[in-house]
Amino acid sequence: MDRAPGLSVRLKLALSYVGFLMLAGVLLLAAAWLFLTRVPHMGLIIEPDYTLSVLRAFAPIAAAALGFLLVFGLVGGWILAGRMLAPLTRITDATRMATDGSLSHRIQLPGRKDEFRELADAFDAMLARLEAHVAEQRRFAANASHELRTPLAISKSLLDLARADPDHDTGQIIDRLHTVNTRAIDATEALLLLSRANQRSFTREPVDLSLLAEEATETLLPLAEKHGVTVETGGDISPAHGSQTLLLQLTTNLVQNAIVHNLPERGTVWVTTAVRARTVVLTVENTGDPLTAHQVSTLTEPFQRGTERVRTDHEGVGLGLAIVKTITGAHDGTLTLAPRPAGGLRVTVELPADTNRPHPPRR
Template structure:
């Protein structure tokens, strides 16, 4: 439904300027007229009685003043209209640039920026805010495009593998190792289910805050440690845990899943021999009133550009293609889920590469009000 056409902002500003100018002129002339109205009406005579005086009377002066005022107001109105139109156009010119940028953005061009020059005022602040919004939209749109493409690839891969194995089995039923085939089919099917469940979890986290309750952060972290212990032992990765009291408010299930993902990432992206993981919970010394979970692992040296993208969906430490070997293949959503859980709890996730190799992940959460100091709890 289209809105009715109304006066443009430029015309409304012009009329406002003109009205203000004319009103001011009328008031000034009114003051002059009233002042002249109460001037004493002395008769003006010549000093020589033989000469006739041509001096105007007060009434004639007032009539002349009214006539001149009318012409002055007409001229003031014309000047006010012309000047107001020019001034309004100059003032609204930055707004026209913002409007043009908005139209380009609505047409799909999110890469355009206004970059409005000039003194710092309301219009430059609006243009800068609009540019920031366009930048965020562009990054979000690109991330969604990558996510859609990667999700399609990840969901299609196990299905394509299953189809290939079934086609080979159908072509040569007698030459198949059926137990091995069933095992491989189950493995690819499990992978497809894991990816789907991870995608559903990400979707749920983006639809609002989870149910929260007071909890001790070290409790779900200890459960996550138990869940990852067998895989760590199989890969020869030693985990050194120091779980101090960290009272917080959150969803225990989601925080346990975040801890599991961090630990699995630390274990799977470690050294091939002699790998170590340091796990700790406790008060956040850098931000009083908050608690944190720290996971530090050894491993290859990671460059900063790669670390900055690790929370993107379907991105792994070695790229989108998982490495072959004894390490269980991940689906590239672990750290993305950790980031989503952290954001849903109003927390902060910081990833940093270690100078000697490996990664340090710090998950900082708001602490529980009125909680005491940390108590060691091995």
């Protein structure tokens, strides 16, 4: 926004300081004048020209005093205003640097806590969040470009092969193209879902997490049987408030992730729901290979599958837990991932409870 030039805050503070100082001086001189001209109760003899004589003697002194206060107030007010506004200057410089794209700079204002230091600390925290967000978006864009470029490159290679060798088995090429295109479509749909959840462009309605858990488990039962995984469900009726479609996607992603990344045989997945004082909790826990805390901390990043996890045809596009994290945040919830001591992963989603629909525990 273009603004007309005006007085600086420092000059305004200096003028305000000298104005109050001059007012205090005038009031003080007025009090002295009244004292000198109205003292009959002190027994003094007041001659007819007494007031005129006092005025002649008092006026130069009063003028000199006011002139001194004026100069002292301007100089002192300018210096004091500069010292008081010095932290604001540092904050302004940091803001300009952030506007130019430098998010790594921090104000780090020294001294004890006051209004300026609270503002500086809040600004530093905002810069840290922005820097982390920008870095995450850059990684996401790079990974998304790679994930979408790979199937396109494969498709181009297959088409070039078919063109160069017309006698090649076209059925095999078509099957391979179908697989590659399906994966590209899945990745695109996952990206669109991630964007929708980020924008929070959905309608909220009453949702029961326990029913969503049952639906997701029933849908993925064939996949569990194929992998030799047993899925156990249970818990309380858990009323929440949000998008049924997104929360079902969240639950499905968690259960599918628990089934795919499990033991080679005789694995187990536990899906439970619970009600707390003001929240409802969905927990998905699975057996599997041991995971380190560092591995678990990176699993919610987009396109992160874990360096030691085996890639399979059902693994997806690497956005499952990233979508879970985004949907949880869009519903003002918290997502917690923790490695199980015996191997595998425990994922907990805690959402605000729908207090308008109290339900008794499921038996």
